[in-house]
Each structure stands twice: as structure tokens, then as C-alpha cells.
Amino acid sequence: MSEKSDIYSFGVVLLELVTGREVLDDYGETVIDWAKDHIGQALDNNNHSSFVDFRLQEYDEEEIIRMICCAAASVYKPACLRPRMTQILEAYKGIWNGEVYG
Known part of the structure; x- marks a missing residue:
């Protein structure tokens, strides 16, 4: 196993x-x-209703x-282009290139 396969598994979860x-x-x-x-x-269309689990009554x-x-x-990037977990965590927190978004 590698870090890139771990990232893939994390994306699946x-x-x-x-x-x-x-x-x-x-x-x-x-x-x-x-x-x-x-x-x-x-x-693209900001239409999450058909994608997000309907049981999530409220979400940000x-x-x-x-x-x-x-x-x-x-999941969808080739293994060599998948981000590192630190990049995933930064993106989830809303941080890109040291700047905070959202």
C-alpha cells in the first residue's frame, strides 16, 4: 500500500x-x-440535492x-496527481495557498 492508495480510500469513504x-x-x-x-x-450547478444523502437534514x-x-x-485523479493528506486537510478546512476561504 502507498499514501496514494490511502488517499483513494479516504476519497471513497x-x-x-x-x-x-x-x-x-x-x-x-x-x-x-x-x-x-x-x-x-x-x-457546477450548485445542485446538491441529488448528490447529498437525503438523510442529512441540515448541513453546511x-x-x-x-x-x-x-x-x-x-478518487478521480491519477495516482501520481492525487493530493497528499495534508493538502486534503487544508482544502477541507478551507485553506488554499495559505489563505483561508469560506
């Missing part, structure tokens, strides 16, 4: 937490494949966006 889906559904589709088809709409929209972005960077 984030997708599970945000979407409320299991890694593999009853139809054989992974949360990774399902999310890939829906993540753009959630981020900026935190959900950060979680989705961290998951996407962890």
Missing part, C-alpha cells in the same frame, strides 16, 4: 458519507462510478462542497 451510498449497490454499481456521473452537477453547504471536492481529487 468521503463519497460514502456525503452520498449515503454503499461502496457497491445491489445493482453492482460502485459509489465511485455513480458519483462520477453526478458530481459535476453537484459542483460550504463544508459539503469542500468534502465533494476532496473526494473528487482523491
Whole structure:
């Protein structure tokens, strides 16, 4: 195992937490494949309702966006381009290049 595979696994867990889906559904589709088809709409159109688990009655929209972005960077980038965990934590906290956002 490597740090890059750990980052990938962390991204999968984030997708599970945000979407409320299991890694593999009853139809054989992974949360990774399902999310890939829906993540753009959630981020580009600011429409989280079809992406975020409906059981999350209340959530901070900026935190959900950060979680989705961290998951996407962890899962969909090639291994050599995946961020380090410190970068994931900074992004989740809203820190980019030393500046605080959100």
C-alpha cells in the first residue's frame, strides 16, 4: 500500500458519507462510478440535492462542497496527481495557498 492508495480510500469513504451510498449497490454499481456521473452537477450547478444523502437534514453547504471536492481529487485523479493528506486537510478546512476561504 502507498499514501496514494490511502488517499483513494479516504476519497471513497468521503463519497460514502456525503452520498449515503454503499461502496457497491445491489445493482453492482460502485459509489465511485455513480458519483462520477453526478458530481459535476453537484459542483457546477450548485445542485446538491441529488448528490447529498437525503438523510442529512441540515448541513453546511460550504463544508459539503469542500468534502465533494476532496473526494473528487482523491478518487478521480491519477495516482501520481492525487493530493497528499495534508493538502486534503487544508482544502477541507478551507485553506488554499495559505489563505483561508469560506
